[in-house]
Amino acid sequence: MTNQNTISRESDLSGGEYKWGFVTDVETDLAPKGLSEDIVRLISSKKGEPEWLLEWRLKAYRYWVGLNEADAEPDWAMIEYPKIDYQDIYYYAAPKGTNEAPKSLDDVDPKMLETFEKLGIPLQERAALAGVAVDAVFDSISVATTMEKQLGELGIIFCSFSEAVKNHPDLIKKYLGSVVPYTDNFFAALNAAVFSDGSFVYIPPGVRCPIELMTYFRINTEGSGQFERTLIVADKGAYVSYLEGCTAPFRKTSQLHAATVELIALDDAEIKYSTIQNWFPGTPDGEGGVYNFVTKRGRADRNSKISWTQVETGSAITWKYPSVILRGDNSVGEFFSVALVNNHQQADTGTKMIHIGKNTKSTIVSKGISAGKGNNTYRGQVQIMPGAENAVNHTQCDSLLVGDECGAHTVPYIEVRNPTARLEHEASTSKVSDDQLFYLMARGLSEEEAHHMIITGWSRDVIKELPFEFALEASQLLKVSLEGAVG
Amino acid sequence: MLEIKNLHTSVLDIDDSEILKGIDLSVGKGEIHAIMGPNGSGKSTLANVLMGRFDYVVTEGEITLDGESILDLRPDQRAHLGMFLAFQYPAEIPGVRPWQFLKAALDSKAEARGEEKMTVRNFSKLFDEKVGAVGINPTLVKRSLNEGFSGGEKKRNEMLQLEVLQPTLAILDETDSGLDVDALRIVAEGVNSMRSPGRSFIVVTHYQRLLNYITPDVVHILVNGKIVNTGGPELALEVEKDGYKKYLVTSEATA
Ligand SMILES: Nc1ncnc2c1ncn2[C@@H]1O[C@H](COP(=O)(O)OP(=O)(O)OP(=O)(O)O)[C@@H](O)[C@H]1O
Ligand SMILES: [Mg+2]
Numbered sequence: 001m002t003n004q005n006t007i008s009r010e011s012d013l014s015g016g017e018y019k020w021g022f023v024t025d026v027e028t029d030l031a032p033k034g035l036s037e038d039i040v041r042l043i044s045s046k047k048g049e050p051e052w053l054l055e056w057r058l059k060a061y062r063y064w065v066g067l068n069e070a071d072a073e074p075d076w077a078m079i080e081y082p083k084i085d086y087q088d089i090y091y092y093a094a095p096k097g098t099n100e101a102p103k104s105l106d107d108v109d110p111k112m113l114e115t116f117e118k119l120g121i122p123l124q125e126r127a128a129l130a131g132v133a134v135d136a137v138f139d140s141i142s143v144a145t146t147m148e149k150q151l152g153e154l155g156i157i158f159c160s161f162s163e164a165v166k167n168h169p170d171l172i173k174k175y176l177g178s179v180v181p182y183t184d185n186f187f188a189a190l191n192a193a194v195f196s197d198g199s200f201v202y203i204p205p206g207v208r209c210p211i212e213l214m215t216y217f218r219i220n221t222e223g224s225g226q227f228e229r230t231l232i233v234a235d236k237g238a239y240v241s242y243l244e245g246c247t248a249p250f251r252k253t254s255q256l257h258a259a260t261v262e263l264i265a266l267d268d269a270e271i272k273y274s275t276i277q278n279w280f281p282g283t284p285d286g287e288g289g290v291y292n293f294v295t296k297r298g299r300a301d302r303n304s305k306i307s308w309t310q311v312e313t314g315s316a317i318t319w320k321y322p323s324v325i326l327r328g329d330n331s332v333g334e335f336f337s338v339a340l341v342n343n344h345q346q347a348d349t350g351t352k353m354i355h356i357g358k359n360t361k362s363t364i365v366s367k368g369i370s371a372g373k374g375n376n377t378y379r380g381q382v383q384i385m386p387g388a389e390n391a392v393n394h395t396q397c398d399s400l401l402v403g404d405e406c407g408a409h410t411v412p413y414i415e416v417r418n419p420t421a422r423l424e425h426e427a428s429t430s431k432v433s434d435d436q437l438f439y440l441m442a443r444g445l446s447e448e449e450a451h452h453m454i455i456t457g458w459s460r461d462v463i464k465e466l467p468f469e470f471a472l473e474a475s476q477l478l479k480v481s482l483e484g485a486v487g
Numbered sequence: 488m489l490e491i492k493n494l495h496t497s498v499l500d501i502d503d504s505e506i507l508k509g510i511d512l513s514v515g516k517g518e519i520h521a522i523m524g525p526n527g528s529g530k531s532t533l534a535n536v537l538m539g540r541f542d543y544v545v546t547e548g549e550i551t552l553d554g555e556s557i558l559d560l561r562p563d564q565r566a567h568l569g570m571f572l573a574f575q576y577p578a579e580i581p582g583v584r585p586w587q588f589l590k591a592a593l594d595s596k597a598e599a600r601g602e603e604k605m606t607v608r609n610f611s612k613l614f615d616e617k618v619g620a621v622g623i624n625p626t627l628v629k630r631s632l633n634e635g636f637s638g639g640e641k642k643r644n645e646m647l648q649l650e651v652l653q654p655t656l657a658i659l660d661e662t663d664s665g666l667d668v669d670a671l672r673i674v675a676e677g678v679n680s681m682r683s684p685g686r687s688f689i690v691v692t693h694y695q696r697l698l699n700y701i702t703p704d705v706v707h708i709l710v711n712g713k714i715v716n717t718g719g720p721e722l723a724l725e726v727e728k729d730g731y732k733k734y735l736v737t738s739e740a741t742a
Contacts, residue, residue, distance in 0.1 A: 434542060439578035442538050443592035443648065444566035444599070453591065457582030457631065 031092035037061060040193050043092050047162050047196075050169065053176075060182035060192030073186050077348035078377040078409055079317050081254075081291060089256055091194045091227070151209070157202040158213050161229055164200035171202055175233055179262040179299045179325070187258040187293040187319075191227045195260070198228035203238035203269075212467050214243040230261040234269035234304075241272040243470055254316060255280075255290045263298030263306055267328065270305040271298065274466050276474055279314035281481070284372075286344030289316025296320060302328035302357070309465040311474040312339040312347060313481040321379065323352035326360035326388075333362040336462040338474070340455075340481050341374025341406070350380035350411075355388040355421070364395040367459050370406035371482055377409040384421040391421045399429040400458055402451065402482070452479045488687050489514040489537075489656055494548035496536050505546070506532045508712035514656070517684040521698055522691045523723060524709035525731045530691045531575050533709070534660045537689075538572040539565050552656070566592075567599040571654030573645035575661045575691075580632040585644060586614055588632050589651050596652070613651060621646045622673055638665035646677050653681070658689045663697040675700030695727035710734045 031042050040061045044054040067073070068086065151158050157168060165172050182192035199215045215230070234240050257279060265271045273296075282289025292315035298306035308322040324333030335351035353362035368376040382393045399408035410427055432454050440450035456463065456475045463471050491512040498504040506529045514520050524530050536543050537550065539562040550557055557565055580588070590610050597604045605613070618628055623643050633641050642662050649657055662674055678688060678701050690701065698706075698720060706722040707714045708731070715734045716722065 433578070435576075435578040436580055438535075438538075438540050438562060439574065439580070440588070440592075441562035442566055442572050442574075443588070443652070444563050444596045445591060446563050446595065447561070449591065449595060450563075453583055453588065454580060457580055460582030 031090065033090055034087040035061075035089070035091055035194065039091050043194060043196060046092065047165070049165060052173065053165060056177070056182070057193050060189050061194075063182055064186070064189035064193055067186050067189060074319075077319055077379070078375065078411075079319060079346045079348050081317055081346075084256060084291070086190075092196060151211075154207050154210070155204040156207060156209055157200065159200055161195070161198040161200050161231070164231075168200070168202065171233065172200070172231070175231055175262065175264055177262075179264060179297050180260050180295050185295060188260055188295045191229060191258050191260040191295070195227045195229040198230045198259070199232075199244075200230075201232040201240060201242060203234045203240045205235040205266075206237040207235075208238070209240040212241050212243055214245070226255070226257045226259070228259050230259070231264075232262070232271055232273070233264045234266065234271050236266045237268040238266075239270045241274070241467060243274040243276070243467065245276045245278070245473075254282075254288055256293070257290050257315075258293045259295075261294070261296040261322075263296075265298060265300050265304035265306050265331075267302040268304060269301070270307075272307045273298075273309070273322070274470060275308075275310040275312070276466075276470060276477065277310065277312045277314050277318070278477055278481075280316075281314050281343065281345050282316040284343045286316070286373075289345070290314065291317045292319065293317075294320040296322035297352075298322075298324045298333070300324055300326050300328055300331035300333060300360075303330045304328055305332040305334070307332075307334040307336070307465070308351065309334075309336040309462065310338070310349075311459075311463070311466070311477065312337070312349060313477045315347075316345060318345075318347040318349050320349050321351055321381075323354065324362065325354045325356065326362065326391075327354075327356040328360075329357040330359045330361075331357055332360070335362075335364045335366070336465045337365070338367045338369065338459045338462045338478070339376055339378075340369040340371070340478055341376045342371040342481055343373060345372075345374045347375070348377040348379055350378045352381040353383070353393060355382075355384045355391040355393070358387070358389040359391070360388055361392045362394075364393070364397070365461050366395075366397045367462055368397075368399045368408050369402065369455060369459070369478075370399065370408050371402035373405045375407040375409075377411060379411045379413075381413040382415070382423060384416045384418050384423075386417045388418050389420050391418065393421070393423045395423075395425045396461075397425070397427045398458070399427075400455065401429065401431045402455075448479075448483075451482060455482065488516045488518075488553060489689075490549070490551045490554075491537075492549045492551075494533075494536070494550065495546045496532060496543050497546055499542045499544050506543075506712050507536065509548070510709075510712070510714055512707065512714065514687050514689060516687060517682075518704045519678070519682065519688040519690060519701060521701075521703040521706045521723060522689060522709050523693065523706065523726055525735070528709050529712045530709055531660055534572055534575075534658045534689070534691060537565075537658060538562055538570060563595065564599070566652075566654075567596050569655035571649060571652055571657045573642075573649055573657065573659045573662045575664070577633045577641045577645055579634040579636075581634050583632045584630075585628045585632050585647070586611075589614065589648060592648075592652060617647055617650045620650060620673075621677065622670070623647055639667060639670050642666055643670060643673070646674055650677055650681070655685060656687050656689075657681075658691070660691045661693065662690075663692050663694060671697065672700065695723040698723045708734060 031039055040057050044057055180188050182189045201213060203209050232242060263271050263273060279290035279292055300306045306324045312318055322335060326333050333353050339347045339349050341347050350366060351364055364380055366378045368378055370376040378397050384391045397410055401408060408429055412425060414423060432451060436454055437450050440453060441447060455478055463474050466474055491510050494507050494510040495505060496507040522530055539560060545558055552568055594604050618625055621643050627640060633644060636644060642665060645662055663671055703720055706718055706720060708716040710731060
């Protein structure tokens with residue numbers, strides 16, 4: 001970490017365990033705090049959006065206002081947090097001078113590139129070497145997209161959401177809100193009203209995207225919310241593997257992150273979506289941290305497959321349920337999740353698998369690790385609709401406790417409206433046993449290494465679903481996130 | 488090499504739970520000591536205490552390795568000094584490959600001793616060679632460590648670790664129990680081939696049979712937390728014939 005000034009100012013907050021907590025000094029273009037129709041209009045005009053999109057945002061805004069007045073912020077999850085003052089948040093924060101998206105890496109503020117370097121993002125040539133195309137979202141603006149040209153030759157579109165609105169309005173118009181309408185829930189409505197940027201991916205029919213696509217998100221400005229929107233469309237017979245990573249600096253105040261992700265897998269297509277979520281979890285005493293309220297959903301058409309893999313180690317609060325609507329016959333939905341909570345972190349996460357088509361199949365593997373005073377809830381819903389002949393679901397839901405002060409909860413909902421469905425549900429709760437620890441330590445591993453090995457081993461069924469490089473990163477994150485809980 | 492003096496041990500947080508009641512044992516460099524004794528007499532407890540298991544407390548006595556007390560050392564530190572315990576009941580660790588585990592074990596030992604870590608390539612060679620030597624089914628080492636292994640497979644896996652880690656003091660806790668004849672010979676051959684002037688063994692066993700293959704220098708009889716007799720290999724033959732009856736009477740009389 002080279003940003004000495006900021007580090008010394010910020011590091012007293014957390015005992016230095018969160019190593020992504022640096023702040024970058026770039027001038028920021030801030031809209032005033034608070035949410036109003038004017039702010040929504042301002043965001044839309046800053047982005048030079050067409051009228052129809054502004055109208056959509058305003059409808060979402062009005063819908064959200066209704067929910068907010070009716071006090072309809074969801075409260076069913078097992079999470080506790082002070083009431084969010086939605087008027088005390090910046091809804092638009094862009095690094096100055098980037099109103100125009102940069103044409104090439106040379107146009108990008110070097111300070112920002114330095115930040116991404118610190119984050120370990122393979123942005124420039126390293127990206128090409130590693131075979132990764134990166135779209136990096138810094139606060140609200142998409143900074144640089146690499147390898148756009150190579151992808152372009154295959155007809156693949158991978159760009160920031162704002163660019164997509166300008167250059168591919170038909171696709172956006174067709175699919176925006178088609179899987180997660182703004183009426184879906186409180187946070188989806190909020191996101192639809194104020195989303196600032198995000199990523200857009202389109203894979204043409206029959207094309208297999210040859211590299212992993214990746215977006216890194218980072219919240220930099222104090223008191224700003226981040227509301228990005230991701231839309232991925234895999235046309236008939238297409239394939240894409242997409243990864244998102246997230247970090248945020250140390251902040252004593254909490255930050256709100258309300259994102260929306262929509263996936264559309266047309267007939268015979270496959271989308272693999274992986275997340276490594278490492279937002280700032282708050283200090284060990286429970287101060288600050290990111291409130292992560294995310295709506296992620298995919299639509300799976302005939303013979304298609306959507307697979308969500310997530311490793312969630314960050315955020316003070318995680319509220320997210322990546323789901324699949326299995327509407328096409330023979331479609332497949334998968335959810336693989338490791339959620340780790342330590343100190344005062346709370347996670348309420350899981351999935352929804354909605355079986356509509358015949359012979360639809362879903363697999364859920366959820367691994368919850370609780371340490372410190374952390375609280376981890378798996379909330380899953382499997383719904384078999386009347387037309388879903390021969391639907392199959394397998395759910396495996398495991399909890400691992402590290403220490404005595406943490407909690408693990410499992411809340412599965414199952415609704416079966418077709419008698420031909422076959423559902424299996426396995427659940428287990430275990431502790432890291434003294435026998436296991438002693439065994440590994442007797443071979444020379446330190447207590448911390450032993451815990452790390454037991455926990456990554458236990459999470460293996462999920463981690464092995466990640467692309468190789470990210471599997472290593474995920475394992476490292478589990479280690480760092482557990483610091484202080486063991487030893 | 489290893490000196491145990493008047494070792495008393497209880498279970499952590501349990502009153503009046505003394506298991507080892509004054510053990511004296513001295514194992515010289517290059518020696519093989521066998522420990523025999525009835526079920527529940529404290530053999531595994533002794534092995535675990537030597538390796539530093541947390542749930543026992545040493546209430547009295549001393550353990551030194553090469554003249555230095557090891558009582559304050561953690562299990563990993565003892566391993567770095569060259570100690571090794573082949574477990575009577577090896578723990579199952581889901582999702583961890585034996586290969587990955589052993590490489591990590593070797594690496595942390597090398598790191599602690601300031602030695603160079605073995606390259607992945609060299610380690611793979613060594614690993615494959617030892618897998619062949621102890622006759623572990625190669626598909627087994629692709630599975631999770633000990634998970635779903637049969638009793639005998641677990642013991643062979645302990646032997647694999649012993650051979651890869653090459654400790655200077657190896658404690659084998661009933662590594663021969665539950666083994667078929669071939670496996671028994673493999674354990675014996677393993678120990679015999681590793682036998683060297685710089686390496687010592689403590690072999691806990693119920694069966695004289697093993698001692699046909701491994702000739703111990705000294706045999707100890709452990710009854711009710713105490714060593715009640717020490718002698719040569721002939722002691723094992725006597726136990727095989729007469730059992731522990733005579734010791735049980737005397738130990739109860741003195742208790
Ligand atoms: N952690 C523990 N808590 C309570 N009792 C214990 C504990 N460890 C050992 N004991 C008791 O101490 C005694 C000695 O046990 P130990 O396992 O050392 O016997 P052993 O000689 O190895 O027996 P075996 O031949 O059956 O393996 C037994 O009565 C056992 O129940
Ligand atoms: Mg025993």
